[in-house]
Amino acid sequence: MLKKPKKIKNVSKKTGYTFVKKCKTISEYKLSNGLTVLYMEVKGTGVVTSNIVYKVGARDERAGETGLAHMLEHMLFKPTEADLTMKIDSGAMQFERETGCVLNANTWKDRTTYFFSYPKVHFARALAIEAERMHGVVISDKEFLPERNNVLSEFDMYFGDPYFALSVEMVCSTFHNHPYGHETIGFREDIERYTTPMLKMFYNRFYDPKNATLTIVGDIDEKTALTEVVRTFGPLVSVGEIVRNIPAVEPRQEGLRRITIERESSTNIVAFGIKHDGFPTKEWTQTQLLASILTEGPDSILYTKLVDTGLASKVEMSVEPTCETNLGLLYVTLTKKATHAQIEKIVFDVVASLTSKDITLLYKKVQQKILTSEILGRESSLAITRELTEYVSAGCWEEYFTTEATLKSITPQDIIKTAQKIFTQKHMSIGHFIGKK
Amino acid sequence: MDFKEYNSEQNGGISITRNDERTFSVLLSMSYAKHIHDIKTEAISYVYTQALLAGCGTYTRAQFLDAVNLIGASINLTAENGIVTISFSSLDTHQEKLQAQVRTLLMSPTFAQSEIKRIKELVTNELIESKEDAKMRSLEVFENALYTKNDYRYNFDTDALIAEIKNVNKKDLQEFHQYALQSKWMFTCISKTQNAKKTHEFINKTQQLCLKIKVVHEYLETNTEANIFAKKVVALASIPSKQNIEINIGHSLPFTQDEHDYYAFVFGLNVLGKWGGFAGRLMSTVREKEGLTYGIYAKTETTSRVSPGYWRIMTFFAPDKVLRGIASTLREIELIKAKGITQIEFDRFKTILETGEIMRGDSLQSTARYHHGLQMAGFDLEGMKKRRAILATLTKKEINAALKKYLDTSKLCIACAGPVASKTKELNALK
Numbered sequence: 001m002l003k004k005p006k007k008i009k010n011v012s013k014k015t016g017y018t019f020v021k022k023c024k025t026i027s028e029y030k031l032s033n034g035l036t037v038l039y040m041e042v043k044g045t046g047v048v049t050s051n052i053v054y055k056v057g058a059r060d061e062r063a064g065e066t067g068l069a070h071m072l073e074h075m076l077f078k079p080t081e082a083d084l085t086m087k088i089d090s091g092a093m094q095f096e097r098e099t100g101c102v103l104n105a106n107t108w109k110d111r112t113t114y115f116f117s118y119p120k121v122h123f124a125r126a127l128a129i130e131a132e133r134m135h136g137v138v139i140s141d142k143e144f145l146p147e148r149n150n151v152l153s154e155f156d157m158y159f160g161d162p163y164f165a166l167s168v169e170m171v172c173s174t175f176h177n178h179p180y181g182h183e184t185i186g187f188r189e190d191i192e193r194y195t196t197p198m199l200k201m202f203y204n205r206f207y208d209p210k211n212a213t214l215t216i217v218g219d220i221d222e223k224t225a226l227t228e229v230v231r232t233f234g235p236l237v238s239v240g241e242i243v244r245n246i247p248a249v250e251p252r253q254e255g256l257r258r259i260t261i262e263r264e265s266s267t268n269i270v271a272f273g274i275k276h277d278g279f280p281t282k283e284w285t286q287t288q289l290l291a292s293i294l295t296e297g298p299d300s301i302l303y304t305k306l307v308d309t310g311l312a313s314k315v316e317m318s319v320e321p322t323c324e325t326n327l328g329l330l331y332v333t334l335t336k337k338a339t340h341a342q343i344e345k346i347v348f349d350v351v352a353s354l355t356s357k358d359i360t361l362l363y364k365k366v367q368q369k370i371l372t373s374e375i376l377g378r379e380s381s382l383a384i385t386r387e388l389t390e391y392v393s394a395g396c397w398e399e400y401f402t403t404e405a406t407l408k409s410i411t412p413q414d415i416i417k418t419a420q421k422i423f424t425q426k427h428m429s430i431g432h433f434i435g436k437k
Numbered sequence: 438m439d440f441k442e443y444n445s446e447q448n449g450g451i452s453i454t455r456n457d458e459r460t461f462s463v464l465l466s467m468s469y470a471k472h473i474h475d476i477k478t479e480a481i482s483y484v485y486t487q488a489l490l491a492g493c494g495t496y497t498r499a500q501f502l503d504a505v506n507l508i509g510a511s512i513n514l515t516a517e518n519g520i521v522t523i524s525f526s527s528l529d530t531h532q533e534k535l536q537a538q539v540r541t542l543l544m545s546p547t548f549a550q551s552e553i554k555r556i557k558e559l560v561t562n563e564l565i566e567s568k569e570d571a572k573m574r575s576l577e578v579f580e581n582a583l584y585t586k587n588d589y590r591y592n593f594d595t596d597a598l599i600a601e602i603k604n605v606n607k608k609d610l611q612e613f614h615q616y617a618l619q620s621k622w623m624f625t626c627i628s629k630t631q632n633a634k635k636t637h638e639f640i641n642k643t644q645q646l647c648l649k650i651k652v653v654h655e656y657l658e659t660n661t662e663a664n665i666f667a668k669k670v671v672a673l674a675s676i677p678s679k680q681n682i683e684i685n686i687g688h689s690l691p692f693t694q695d696e697h698d699y700y701a702f703v704f705g706l707n708v709l710g711k712w713g714g715f716a717g718r719l720m721s722t723v724r725e726k727e728g729l730t731y732g733i734y735a736k737t738e739t740t741s742r743v744s745p746g747y748w749r750i751m752t753f754f755a756p757d758k759v760l761r762g763i764a765s766t767l768r769e770i771e772l773i774k775a776k777g778i779t780q781i782e783f784d785r786f787k788t789i790l791e792t793g794e795i796m797r798g799d800s801l802q803s804t805a806r807y808h809h810g811l812q813m814a815g816f817d818l819e820g821m822k823k824r825r826a827i828l829a830t831l832t833k834k835e836i837n838a839a840l841k842k843y844l845d846t847s848k849l850c851i852a853c854a855g856p857v858a859s860k861t862k863e864l865n866a867l868k
Binding site for chain 1: 462499506507526527528569677678679680715724725726728788791793800803
């Protein structure tokens with residue numbers, strides 16, 4: 001028996017939504033069923049992007065069900081009850097096939113997101129599809145089993161990549177208790193063992209208006225947008241509070257952890273796993289700045305030390321936006337001139353000897369690049385919603401506007417301190433990919 | 438957004454502007470491979486793209502990077518398919534500074550010996566790594582089956598290229614640079630409305646300063662014809678370290694973008710395998726119904742107003758599914774050739790085409806890339822408009838006739854790269 005939905009106080013009976021706050025160009029609203037709505041107008045393009053973020057991801061999976069959030073993401077493109085009544089394959093796919101709209105979805109550690117980008121004339125249809133599939137997807141063996149093959153194909157596509165293979169092993173070795181310890185796609189062994197009831201339970205548990213934020217960015221006026229949101233999403237019933245797994249705390253790491261992968265390949269890689277704070281804290285930004293200073297562009301420190309000297313063919317570092325402490329990865333791809341041990345020594349020596357003076361000019365350049373990239377990058381409704389998704393997932397969408405202020409508050413000394421903290425060997429993991437001919 | 442066009446014997450360009458635009462971007466292309474496609478030129482082009490950014494005027498490489506990065510700008514260079522493209526961008530407040538930096542780059546690149554030595558090693562390492570890129574290798578063996586060595590689409594053996602790179606010197610780079618500069622400069626730029634003229638003036642002035650002699654060659658043309666296959670060709674590249682086999686299937690085409698059949702064929706090919714998304718038939722069948730792959734798409738490539746190109750399907754299959762996957766793909770090609778597209782598909786894809794036009798309005802960058810691609814294929818704004826009109830007025834009859842006439846499954850090239858060793862016999866039997 002369904003619980004009665006709790007009404008959000010002060011929801012206007014006339015409009016069906018309540019205004020929460022506005023920050024610069026984005027306004028936040030709430031429906032009575034708990035759905036959060038963000039709205040931003042971009043005039044004159046003729047295009048709208050609507051995007052829904054569910055606060056569910058790899059972190060919500062237990063052992064044996066890794067990758068379930070991602071599998072479910074695939075299922076959201078299968079027929080709903082309404083689709084079956086109309087005898088169509090899937091409303092979402094039909095929408096793309098009939099209109100040429102852009103659609104996609106992705107799953108990450110803390111969230112799953114779905115978007116449509118389309119000419120504004122299709123706004124009502126896009127919202128109707130999104131609302132319908134929040135609760136209405138029919139999860140059956142007939143739809144699930146072939147789609148699992150597609151997910152297995154996707155897994156195989158990633159797993160052949162040595163960088164991905166390393167990251168899988170390194171997150172496992174880093175997180176013994178915390179659910180960030182597996183990749184979003186899950187382990188192949190778990191994917192092969194999914195059942196339809198498992199998927200249904202996961203779907204019913206997490207796909208709820210209270211657990212979702214709908215973002216609308218584009219060439220549509222606010223009144224029209226919100227009226228349609230209330231019409232399509234308003235009738236959805238929340239089944240109550242979302243029941244999450246008991247939060248797991250990662251035990252303290254007391255020493256360096258090492259992993260090795262050997263495969264038939266001519267590629268050799270050293271990966272350094274560093275723990276970074278959650279997004280979008282100042283500490284996270286400091287780590288991202290450090291990553292840029294170390295590896296981004298031909299004037300970055302490790303590029304100069306390793307690529308210019310012929311010891312590596314490339315260096316790259318990823319610091320992902322996750323809600324909690326996660327593992328950032330610095331990859332160095334070796335050339336024949338270098339050994340794994342040599343690269344390890346050089347990287348640690350370089351980081352240990354960094355001074356504020358070394359990085360001041362680089363930091364100025366990185367700041368300018370970030371600020372310019374942000375403006376260049378926020379030039380379409382699709383790009384805006386993609387970036388906003390991570391702030392929504394972190395529960396602080398207003399931080400979308402704070403890049404410049406955050407950068408101004410960080411000094412080169414702050415970045416040095418971050419480097420010293422995260423490149424402490426006893427908190428790290430190191431991976432060697434050894435190519436055997 | 439507003440469009441303005443410029444055209445002269447020396448250069449041609451399109452400005453895309455908005456009154457309140459905060460950014461400035463330019464795509465500037467010059468062709469260099471009208472008559473030249475040999476391993477030496479290819480080797481030089483690999484070194485050139487890095488060398489041009491490794492010091493110019495009074496700047497060392499580090500100083501130039503500092504100057505560009507301190508204004509938050511970026512300058513990138515590619516040299517592929519016979520075309521050098523420089524893309525540069527910044528905030529609009531730095532337009533003049535960035536233009537000045539690009540002018541120095543084009544007018545007086547240093548090509549210092551120490552930098553050439555460093556770059557040759559860097560490029561060699563990148564090429565060694567690329568040997569295991571199965572997607573790239575599959576496309577390489579595909580194109581090499583279609584074209585002979587003196588066609589710009591032919592890909593030289595990586596080891597031979599690495600050996601040739603060792604011979605690249607300063608004089609080679611200087612000559613290559615001058616040769617590229619001497620072609621007609623084609624540009625697409627994004628800027629504030631009031632700054633549009635500044636960009637054209639910059640291009641004109643820079644070109645005058647750079648050129649030692651008059652423009653001598655125009656758009657890229659190929660003087661080679663594609664190979665004629667008597668039957669199916671199977672081209673394999675073994676990369677045992679990979680999980681999946683990367684596939685390219687297709688063949689050369691006999692028409693240019695100046696011919697009506699090109700548009701009819703492209704429309705039909707879109708129905709078969711629209712690039713990206715789930716709308717194409719191949720995604721519905723080979724992926725959704727049969728679960729054989731994650732993504733499968735089709736498109737035409739390298740066709741301009743002057744020279745024909747080819748079409749290909751791109752996908753991957755796990756080794757245990759590769760034969761079924763190829764069989765299913767060939768089945769779909771046969772089916773669309775024999776039966777054509779349906780009325781429903783015709784109506785849908787007309788809408789999809791219209792939607793594509795509208796969606797470009799969401800992004801200036803995407804609009805600029807689209808227009809620049811068509812510019813390099815030989816179209817001005819009026820030509821692009823005519824092109825859109827042709828696509829909009831195609832009939833189902835024309836599309837099905839083009840599919841029937843030009844799809845030839847008996848003469849396909851099937852290129853596979855990855856862990857092919859265990860399937861070599863069966864794959865070769867597909868010939």
